[in-house]
Amino acid sequence: MxxxxxxxxxxxxxxxxxxxxxxxxxxxxxxxxxxxxxxxxxxxxRVKVLWELAVETFYKFNFDATYIQNDRIMGIGGVLRDHRGDAKMVLSAPKAHVPSAFHAECYALIQAMQLCHELRISNMIFEGDAKQVIDSINSNCVDCSWKG
Incomplete structure (x- = not known):
């Protein structure tokens, strides 16, 4: 035993x-x-997503944001490139008192658009990785889901 x-x-x-x-x-x-x-x-x-050049006579502005929820702060960044892929301008900025990551991504896009408008750069393609922001911009519907 x-x-x-x-x-x-x-x-x-x-x-x-x-x-x-x-x-x-x-x-x-x-x-x-x-x-x-x-x-x-x-x-x-998984499909590899590669950055593509803009067509001739167009510029492409790639933008992104990062968001720290606990501190409610964010940072944005972006690069403006011509149809050859040459960087023409960069954008970066911090911001405090941001309510959500969605707001941070929207702010990044707005800053990129305002900068191009102020510099009178037309024929633009704006490219970002925030699906909700991109879908909202491309939609014909008013979307207030970000309000909660």
């Missing part, structure tokens, strides 16, 4: 428990390997 975890078990029962636990351990290992392989396949299947 063997004692483990304050239970008396015979050697054959301990052996059976150990082999059952080993089988479960092997199955979990196989499941983990399968999950890792599936994740690698998913990563390989």
């Amino acid at each position: 063997w004692v483990f975890d304050k239970k008396f078990q015979s050697p054959s029962m301990l052996y059976k428990t150990a082999t059952d636990d080993l089988e479960v351990f092997k199955q979990v290992g196989q499941m983990q390997k399968q999950q890792i392989n599936e994740t690698e396949v998913q990563l390989q299947a």
Whole structure:
């Protein structure tokens, strides 16, 4: 008789428990390997998004914002490039008392648009990564969802 975890078990029962636990351990290992392989396949299947030049006679202004929720502060940045990809201007600015990341992204776009307007630069393409902002701009509908 063997004692483990304050239970008396015979050697054959301990052996059976150990082999059952080993089988479960092997199955979990196989499941983990399968999950890792599936994740690698998913990563390989991701589409690479590459920046593209603007068509001739156009400029492209890439903008972005970062937002720190706890401090309610943000920073914006942007680059204006011509159709050859040459940087013509950069924009960066901090701002405090910002209510959300959506507001931060909107502010980045507005600043980019105002700068181009003030410099009388037309034939513009504005490009950012904030889907909600881009969808709102491209929509014909009034969207007040950002109000809550």
